[in-house]
Amino acid sequence: MAQSPSFEESAVCAALRERFGERFSTNAAIRDHHGRDESPFPAVPPEAVVFPESTEETAEVVRLCAAHRTPIVPFGTGTSLEGHVHAVRGGVCLDTSEMNRILSLNAEDQDCTVQAGVTRKRLNERVGQVGLFFPVDPGADASLGGMASTRASGTNAVRYGTMRENVLSLTCVLADGRIVRTGRRARKSSAGYDLTRLLIGSEGTLGVITELTLRLYGIPERIASAVCPFPSIRAAVDTVIELIQLGIPLARAELMDALSMKAVNAYSGLAYAEQPTLFFEFHGSAEGVDEQACTAEEIARLHEGGDFQWATKTEERNRLWEARHTAFLACLALRPGAKAITTDVCVPISRLTEVIEETRIDLEDSGLIAPILGHVGDGNFHSAILLDPDSEEEREKAHALNHRMVRRALAAEGTCTGEHGVGTGKMDFLEEEHGEALAMMRAIKQALDPMNIMNPGKMIRLPDPP
Amino acid sequence: MAQSPSFEESAVCAALRERFGERFSTNAAIRDHHGRDESPFPAVPPEAVVFPESTEETAEVVRLCAAHRTPIVPFGTGTSLEGHVHAVRGGVCLDTSEMNRILSLNAEDQDCTVQAGVTRKRLNERVGQVGLFFPVDPGADASLGGMASTRASGTNAVRYGTMRENVLSLTCVLADGRIVRTGRRARKSSAGYDLTRLLIGSEGTLGVITELTLRLYGIPERIASAVCPFPSIRAAVDTVIELIQLGIPLARAELMDALSMKAVNAYSGLAYAEQPTLFFEFHGSAEGVDEQACTAEEIARLHEGGDFQWATKTEERNRLWEARHTAFLACLALRPGAKAITTDVCVPISRLTEVIEETRIDLEDSGLIAPILGHVGDGNFHSAILLDPDSEEEREKAHALNHRMVRRALAAEGTCTGEHGVGTGKMDFLEEEHGEALAMMRAIKQALDPMNIMNPGKMIRLPDPP
Numbered sequence: 047m048a049q050s051p052s053f054e055e056s057a058v059c060a061a062l063r064e065r066f067g068e069r070f071s072t073n074a075a076i077r078d079h080h081g082r083d084e085s086p087f088p089a090v091p092p093e094a095v096v097f098p099e100s101t102e103e104t105a106e107v108v109r110l111c112a113a114h115r116t117p118i119v120p121f122g123t124g125t126s127l128e129g130h131v132h133a134v135r136g137g138v139c140l141d142t143s144e145m146n147r148i149l150s151l152n153a154e155d156q157d158c159t160v161q162a163g164v165t166r167k168r169l170n171e172r173v174g175q176v177g178l179f180f181p182v183d184p185g186a187d188a189s190l191g192g193m194a195s196t197r198a199s200g201t202n203a204v205r206y207g208t209m210r211e212n213v214l215s216l217t218c219v220l221a222d223g224r225i226v227r228t229g230r231r232a233r234k235s236s237a238g239y240d241l242t243r244l245l246i247g248s249e250g251t252l253g254v255i256t257e258l259t260l261r262l263y264g265i266p267e268r269i270a271s272a273v274c275p276f277p278s279i280r281a282a283v284d285t286v287i288e289l290i291q292l293g294i295p296l297a298r299a300e301l302m303d304a305l306s307m308k309a310v311n312a313y314s315g316l317a318y319a320e321q322p323t324l325f326f327e328f329h330g331s332a333e334g335v336d337e338q339a340c341t342a343e344e345i346a347r348l349h350e351g352g353d354f355q356w357a358t359k360t361e362e363r364n365r366l367w368e369a370r371h372t373a374f375l376a377c378l379a380l381r382p383g384a385k386a387i388t389t390d391v392c393v394p395i396s397r398l399t400e401v402i403e404e405t406r407i408d409l410e411d412s413g414l415i416a417p418i419l420g421h422v423g424d425g426n427f428h429s430a431i432l433l434d435p436d437s438e439e440e441r442e443k444a445h446a447l448n449h450r451m452v453r454r455a456l457a458a459e460g461t462c463t464g465e466h467g468v469g470t471g472k473m474d475f476l477e478e479e480h481g482e483a484l485a486m487m488r489a490i491k492q493a494l495d496p497m498n499i500m501n502p503g504k505m506i507r508l509p510d511p512p
Numbered sequence: 513m514a515q516s517p518s519f520e521e522s523a524v525c526a527a528l529r530e531r532f533g534e535r536f537s538t539n540a541a542i543r544d545h546h547g548r549d550e551s552p553f554p555a556v557p558p559e560a561v562v563f564p565e566s567t568e569e570t571a572e573v574v575r576l577c578a579a580h581r582t583p584i585v586p587f588g589t590g591t592s593l594e595g596h597v598h599a600v601r602g603g604v605c606l607d608t609s610e611m612n613r614i615l616s617l618n619a620e621d622q623d624c625t626v627q628a629g630v631t632r633k634r635l636n637e638r639v640g641q642v643g644l645f646f647p648v649d650p651g652a653d654a655s656l657g658g659m660a661s662t663r664a665s666g667t668n669a670v671r672y673g674t675m676r677e678n679v680l681s682l683t684c685v686l687a688d689g690r691i692v693r694t695g696r697r698a699r700k701s702s703a704g705y706d707l708t709r710l711l712i713g714s715e716g717t718l719g720v721i722t723e724l725t726l727r728l729y730g731i732p733e734r735i736a737s738a739v740c741p742f743p744s745i746r747a748a749v750d751t752v753i754e755l756i757q758l759g760i761p762l763a764r765a766e767l768m769d770a771l772s773m774k775a776v777n778a779y780s781g782l783a784y785a786e787q788p789t790l791f792f793e794f795h796g797s798a799e800g801v802d803e804q805a806c807t808a809e810e811i812a813r814l815h816e817g818g819d820f821q822w823a824t825k826t827e828e829r830n831r832l833w834e835a836r837h838t839a840f841l842a843c844l845a846l847r848p849g850a851k852a853i854t855t856d857v858c859v860p861i862s863r864l865t866e867v868i869e870e871t872r873i874d875l876e877d878s879g880l881i882a883p884i885l886g887h888v889g890d891g892n893f894h895s896a897i898l899l900d901p902d903s904e905e906e907r908e909k910a911h912a913l914n915h916r917m918v919r920r921a922l923a924a925e926g927t928c929t930g931e932h933g934v935g936t937g938k939m940d941f942l943e944e945e946h947g948e949a950l951a952m953m954r955a956i957k958q959a960l961d962p963m964n965i966m967n968p969g970k971m972i973r974l975p976d977p978p
Binding site: 152153154155156157177196197198199203207208210211220224225226227228229230231232233234235236237238239240241243244246247248252263264266267287290291292293295329330331333334337392393394395396424425426455456459460461462463464465466467468472475476479480481482483484485486487489490491492493494505506 | 618619620621622623643662663664665669673674676677686690691692693694695696697698699700701702703704705706707709710712713714718729730732733753756757758759761795796797799800803858859860861862889890891892921922925926927928929930931932933934938941942945946947948949950951952953955956957958959960971972
């Protein structure tokens with residue numbers, strides 16, 4: 047969207063510039079950077095970008111914007127995948143990167159409070175100094191505020207949960223500039239509605255998250271990783287199902303299909319078997335990890351899994367996980383010049399094999415290259431559909447594949463998005479997934495943001511404001 | 513509250529009687545039974561009680577009541593503790609006990625779907641047949657719908673979480689009779705607002721929960737329990753803090769103070785040391801439990817804990833836990849004829865000792881008998897303040913003690929209720945705990961229940977409806 051010619055002359059622009067000076071910009075390059083995420087959708091820059099440093103400054107921005115009915119689009123690191131930061135109704139981008147302080151760290155309580163712009167790697171550097179870590183790992187070095195907003199998870203959610211389970215409370219600026227704190231530092235509470243969970247996953251449509259109190263965990267005494275190839279997706283998935291049923295506390299159980307393994311071999315000069323493969327991680331005491339590992343090898347063998355390649359030292363583990371961590375780039379390199387549509391569905395684990403297998407056939411029939419990766423323990427998987435960005439035909443084909451994937455997941459009692467969120471990309475599926483519940487969401491949105499200025503045009507379709 | 517003389521002649525009474533026949537009652541004894549929970553507050557019977565058998569029938573009840581602006585008070589087993597079921601604005605009690613079917617059980621996915629009236633013991637009998645269990649254990653054999661409504665937890669939340677973590681999705685009838693399903697069976701989802709968590713803990717004020725999809729867990733290979741006395745509350749709490757920091761996955765870590773131990777000794781003819789005592793439970797593989805047990809004994813010894821009394825066989829464990837399970841009755845027996853006010857606050861675990869110690873002194877100064885019990889791992893503790901129900905002076909004293917306990921918890925960054933909920937008993941504390949967030953809750957309540965007919969007069973104070 048081109049900048050409205052009048053924005054530079056608008057009262058809201060003048061007010062924000064006067065208040066924030068250098069920390070407010072209408073520069074085209076800055077706007078452009080803030081109008082795109084990692085989705086394949088064309089960039090939609092905001093009309094300006096502002097960089098508040100605190101909850102109070104965020105509230106000032108929101109109050110100024112609210113006074114002029116100017117939309118506000120919160121921005122963390124721009125690593126979302128469904129167009130979450132695209133300024134589809136114009137307005138001001140609220141970049142949280144200057145809210146980057148770790149406000150408190152309570153080692154005995156295993157919690158900390160951070161500003162929303164702190165990234166997960168920075169947090170882990172800091173809390174690692176006292177033997178703690180924050181487990182949620184979506185891959186990208188995203189901001190904690192952004193991760194909460196999209197209800198992010200990643201590779202170790204099977205053990206540690208998602209952002210839903212790992213945020214104790216939030217500070218949020220509502221659409222009228224009021225500041226709310228949704229809870230305290232108690233581990234549990236029955237004191238009123240769970241506003242924390244309501245805001246987690248709300249994608250900036252109910253307010254701007256400015257601070258988070260997070261759960262931390264002790265770094266395990268021992269961490270061991272292993273790679274194991276399987277003759278089929280089913281064999282790999284069934285192995286994970288049985289391990290979970292046996293109560294093995296898998297820290298990670300990542301599936302890569304044969305095509306993904308081929309991609310990482312080529313990209314990183316590795317020599318893994320080009321078969322469906324599980325990447326495991328086990329956390330615990332030395333004896334505990336040994337026992338988990340033994341059981342995992344035994345169950346995998348029953349499902350015709352190959353030999354486990356083990357890594358326990360940090361460097362070895364990093365090398366072993368490199369295949370998984372570089373998978374996205376490796377997949378892109380399967381087709382030079384291609385862009386990827388990253389799909390994201392989640393189903394009950396008992397349905398995972400059939401849904402992946404049907405998807406596999408559908409992808410192959412399409413003629414497009416599309417490796418599959420999954421967080422098996424959660425029933426969540428992705429494919430990276432590679433396409434020529436200049437080919438309208440391929441784009442349409444890829445979108446149709448994505449839609450069929452979602453329909454298949456919904457038919458299997460699953461969800462259209464396991465961890466990436468709705469943004470603009472998945473709005474059309476919410477009606478099908480939620481039915482009447484979507485009307486309930488709409489009622490909440492309208493009650494809390496009656497002018498529809500908080501990240502409008504995302505997640506929930508609304509009638510235009512009065 | 514006396515039944516309004518006009519209710520029997522009202523249109524809503526006639527309509528409900530015609531539709532539900534024998535499953536609708538205005539009988540005084542039935543009304544009286546439904547007008548009380550386990551709180552010390554005087555009973556407030558509803559004007560009638562209806563027993564729907566399904567979500568659709570519940571929706572019919574709600575639509576009929578909504579058409580006449582008649583309040584609806586959902587009722588599970590009446591084991592709430594803060595006046596949740598008292599019909600303070602009159603209206604119809606919706607008893608869920610006939611919604612008692614287990615609708616599906618998916619062993620591979622470790623989940624099940626039940627009607628709201630199924631109790632946790634019945635559920636565990638059924639799912640135990642396939643080697644699974646549902647962990648949330650608030651003590652009472654409550655209904656799952658009631659447990660979700662109050663965000664219940666209990667002794668093993670430290671390992672397995674509360675109802676917040678163990679409900680995958682809900683079916684709920686909203687204030688206008690619409691039926692919503694808040695999610696599917698996927699383990700995680702980023703598809704829209706987290707209505708599941710919004711309804712959990714909403715105490716019937718946003719709708720009536722009629723069905724729940726629940727997480728289940730494999731019954732551990734080995735369960736071991738142990739009792740250990742400590743020289744002080746601090747020594748016991750510090751032991752638990754260190755065990756959590758070491759990553760020991762405690763399944764239970766229950767604290768009883770010296771007075772509680774004295775009470776159970778007297779009540780059950782036991783001979784425990786009358787000192788602050790921890791009741792532990794460990795779940796895992798045989799080797800895993802042995803290792804956890806060794807570590808726990810070692811850390812306890814460092815804090816001058818006494819010898820562990822162990823129990824691994826089911827019968828021995830039941831005997832050992834009898835002290836904890838009968839604690840409430842045992843405490844009541846310390847003062848024959850007394851009633852108890854059961855308090856419930858939750859603080860960060862690093863603040864637990866100081867808050868308990870200050871509370872201990874305050875209770876002793878009051879002259880009332882009040883043993884203390886706690887779910888240490890969560891920072892949650894209760895006291896049972898024993899009082900003569902006919903003494904206005906004692907009642908006032910007990911309420912004042914409860915208030916000071918809440919203030920102390922809030923000052924320690926804790927919450928006024930860890931697991932019992934708000935009901936009528938803790939409404940006055942929410943303003944202090946939540947500030948502006950309470951206004952946000954009020955906006956949600958008004959958006960979803962504009963006539964304020966869903967369990968009105970509970971949790972959130974509202975202006976009278978237009």
